[in-house]
Amino acid sequence: MGHALEFVRADAVARYKKLIGFEVFFNTGTDEHGMKIFERAEDEGMSPQKFVDESYAKFRESVKIFGIMPEAHFIRTTEERHIKAAREFWQRCKDGKDENGQSYIYKKNYKAKYCVGCEEEKSDSELENGECPLHPGRPLEVIEEENYFFRYSSLQNKLLKFYEDNPDFVVPDFRFNEVKQFVSGGLRDFSISRLKEKMPWGIPVPGDPDHVMYVWFDALTNYISTLGWPEDEDGLFEKFWANGTPVQYCGKDNTRFQAAMWQAMLMAAGAPNSHKVIVDGFITGEGGVRMSKTIGNVVDPKDIAEEYGTDALRYFLLGEVSSFEDSPFTMERFKNAYNAKLANGLGNLASRILTLSEKYLEKCPEIPEKSIPQEFFDYFEKFDMQKAVEFAWNKIQALDKRIQEEQPFKVVKTDEEKGKEIIKELVLELYAVARMLNPLLPETNVKLKKLIRENKKPETPLFPRKD
């Protein structure tokens, strides 16, 4: 469900940008390297390549239900063009020099703590009082190996300056504060390679076949490898990254990687920084508890989309889920929102207006060029989908109220001209609502606009009530 949230949110923003006339390059992808994938492939008894091929196929299939714009791009980190880009990126970081003339990538001895009991390396945060919590009393072995390191430390000031110059770089601001605090606290160089003999499933480090890249270093370059960097034969990188406003969407657990590490990497490689990073909260179960199979509070977005439709899923993720904080998703909440806002709200309003117009108007009235209020767009500029949805639904409510107060269904029987005039206005207002659905509920947007233009009431309800 978390993935669904990010896809739908990012897609809504992309569609919004398109709607107001921007050219949009919408990218998403799959990170296909790393230890986890290697191990899971092994468990399932297949090659890593076959495993990721199958995962990718499943991923592409699952994405369909989110209503992502058809021209969206998908990059896989196992694609040749990505591997090439990641290696070139590495090379440029290595060639790049900080103010002391030191390369951003260097090799040094790396000491890892190894717990014989667990048979794995332990990070400091996993230890308690310097011991493995699972095997207290057993001393940790220190193993040394040579690794490549990224000179994160020398980019601290540059990053802070960048944040200062771009005060809205991370949305929402409290996430930005976390990042700033983290960077201000000092940056430590970190290892960006793994010994190939230990972790064979990764992109080889340029000029050193014994090492593969740390997955994050590889994965983050997808933002520009998808655009054809570095050759940039089609000029996409130039257009959408260098001269565009690249916006990245991520969950809150990804904040630091997108907003600090990736930005530092771009600086090291001498490439322009991202424009913005938008951080979503998590979707939780009832009461804010994490969704988990053991608790049994997991909801599969696929099931929702199959039963209620893609747009119903999108409605909930955009309108009922907090724009930046954690939010619960339960079937009960979903059904309530569906019936109240989609069936009784939007669907019913469309029915009542279109029934009137089909009956009393000869044809659809002339539709003006533009009819979406600026305020609606403003919410998108702030990436506040929830407010945008609320704005559209306030309009729906106002229209319901207006029908109740002006009673065109009665007026048209006593004063036909006047009644028709009201109905005409209602149809145009409904069209404005339909337009606002463009980035939010794309299927309904198309369906509703078509019905209005054809001056036809829906044959079946747009959103049938579900009890």
Add this chain to the structure above:
RNA sequence: GCCGGUGUAGUUUAAUGGUAAAACAGAGGACUCAUAAGCCUCAGUAAAAGGUCCGAUUCCUUUCACCGGCACCA
């Protein structure tokens, strides 16, 4: 442990140093164009204790509860 944040109707959230708002859920009513939908009315709220102030939900302190960050797990 350190740093930051949050605690408002049944639920999700809003505004505000001067009689607390919306949506959904609940109760009642009049209507009928509509998906027994919609509209109107009603009821209901500031974690706890102190302090500053003529006056605090809003500012400060403490307590309690919850959340986030504190890097090589991606």
